[in-house]
Amino acid sequence: MVSLIQILFMILNVIWWIVIVHVIMSWLINFQVLNLRQPLVAQIWDGLNRILDPIYRRIRAFLPDMGGLDLAPLILLLAIYALRIVLYNNFVAPF
Template sequence: MDSLRQILLMALDIAYFIVIAHVIMSFLINFQVLNLRQPIVAQIWFGLNRLLEPIYAPIRRFLPPMGGIDFTPIVLFFAIQALRIVVSNNVY
């Protein structure tokens, strides 16, 4: 069972870092440090969007509009950390 716990925690860590990469990349694109006309940047950006949009969409339905600020990644960070705590404490 310890192997299963470690696999679940590793999957949650990977999800956490993918969300961090998406947030950092969105800041860099919005501040025009990265350009979506560059093929590698565009591929990474659209790949991250395809991965995270199915997760973000249900969260966005519950969050009210905040005037252009997207708090969806913050809610997802809390959810991932909550799942880490549950997996760490309850899987034997």
Template sequence: MITILKILQLLLDVAFFIMLVHIVMSWLINFNVLNLRQPIVAQIWDGLNRLLEPIYTPIRRMLPNTGALDLAPLVLFIIIIILRDIVIPDLARAVLM
């Protein structure tokens, strides 16, 4: 059981860093530091969007419309941090008892 919890924690860490890369990349694209006309940038951006949009879409449906401000990544960050730092360690302690 502990192994499954460690694997889950690893997957949550990977998801956290993928989201972080996506957010930083979106800022760089919006401030014209990165250009989507560059093939490698466009491929990475497309891959990240294909990976994260199915996760963001249900969250966006539950949140109120805030116009250009997208709060879905923030909500997902909070969910990942809660799972990674609170729920999984508590489950691990419960399993060890």
């Protein structure tokens, strides 16, 4: 059972870092530090969008329209953190 929880923690960590990389990359693209005309940057950006867009779309359905401000990554990071706390308190801490 503990190994399954550790695998879940690992998956949550990977998702956490993918979201962080996506947010930082979006800032760098918006501030024109990175250019989407570069093939490697475009491929990484497209891959991250394909991974995260289905999750973000579900979160954005519940959020009010904030104009140009996208809070979906923040909500996702908070949800991942909350899930880690719940998993830790219910499965790891009692042992």
